[in-house]
Amino acid sequence: MFWVITLFANGTVLLLFNATLVATVANISLPAPPASVPEVRLDGIPVPALIVNNSLLVPTGGQGVVTVRYVPRLGEADNLLYFNITTSDLFAIWVQRGVIAVPKLRIINYTMLNGDLLIVAKGPGVLAYAKPALPVATQSAGTPRPTTTQSGGLFPSLTAPSATTSSTSLNNIATTAVTTSTSVPLTQPTTSSPVLSETLTTHQVDHTAQELTPFLLVAVAVAASALGFALYRKARMAPSATQLSEVDSKILAYLHKRGGAYEAQIARELSLPRTTVHRAVRRLAEQGLIKIEKRDGKNWLEPTGSS
Structure with a gap:
């Protein structure tokens, strides 16, 4: 199955699955335990x-x-939020700008899209991330706003006495950290409530679905290209599907020589069992090499392209 995981800039997470299923009752394995009813x-x-x-x-x-x-x-460790992925599904992880993603998964591909990071990965594993700090809503007029040149200034939850200590904290969760660009300040509402909700309401989920649509299409395209390349390599290593067996080649050569014949006639003149001829004829017909017609209740066979 294919899932889209979105790490929003406000620290919330959403898992999305959308597919056409053919079954009376569809059985969908959830990649992570839900916090509430899906x-x-x-x-x-x-x-x-x-x-x-x-x-x-x-x-x-x-x-x-x-x-x-x-x-x-979600769980929390080393000032990071995380959740376990228990299935081996394919995931498109959309990391919004300002979020530090720490995926302990098998990374297949990744790309930048309008300042956001899109990762294609395969489970199982753990996905951890650091939520960016919220800007201060108000500030006294006489106090100048302090400036900082510290590399983790946008993420005080990860700030330690030294940069080395902060790096060690990240390595406790996963070996590789993927960060999005933080050169552009985050845009947050500065009106009534400076604190954003940790969970999505039904209205937020509906609004999020509209935002996810273009990114879902891009994620599917990236995942399809990765899977297509893998299938292409496998197809090159696999034997050709149109490779004929000795019996198939013998029957096809006989039909080209005669221009056509009945199935029973082929079995008699080539000294082959009727069941063997019948199976070979079906294989040749499925590959489009011969045509089968009913004449007086018997199977008349002709090579494709003959008049």
Whole structure:
């Protein structure tokens, strides 16, 4: 399965699944334990679902576009938020600007998109991240705003007495840290409430779906290119599907020589069992090398391209 994980600049996380499923009851394995009941839609309409052993059972009535959105259960270690990914699914991780992502997953590809970071990775593993600090809402008029040149100025939760100590803290979670660009200040609302919610409400989830649409398309394109390259390499190493066996070649050569023949006639003149000829004829027909016609209740065979 293919999931999109979004690390928002306000510190919230959203997991999104959207695919057409053909099943009376779809069984969707959740990659991370949910913090609350996931939102499930079938063809855009909310439907009930049942969670059994970290799997989501969705009644589809045979076929439909299933959309699942939920917030995972988070833990905290070394001033980082994290959650475990237990499945081997493919993930497109959208890291918004200002968030430090620490994925302990198998990274397949990554790219920058409008200042955000898009990572294609494969589970299982752990995804940790550092939430950027919120700007101060108000400040007294007579006090000048202090400036800092410290590299982690946007992330005071990760700041330690020295840069070396902060780096060691990150390495306790994962071996490689992926950071987005912090050269541009974060834009945060400075009105009524300076503190943003840690969880997404239903209204926020609906608004988030509209924001995710272009990034979901890009994520699918990046993942498809990576998978396509892997399948291309596998196809080059695999034997050709159109390689004919000795019996198939013998029957095909006989038909080209005669221009056509009945199936029973081929078995008799080539001294082959009827069942062997029947299976070979089906293989040749599936590959488009011969045509089968019914004449007087018998199978008449002709090579493709013959008049």
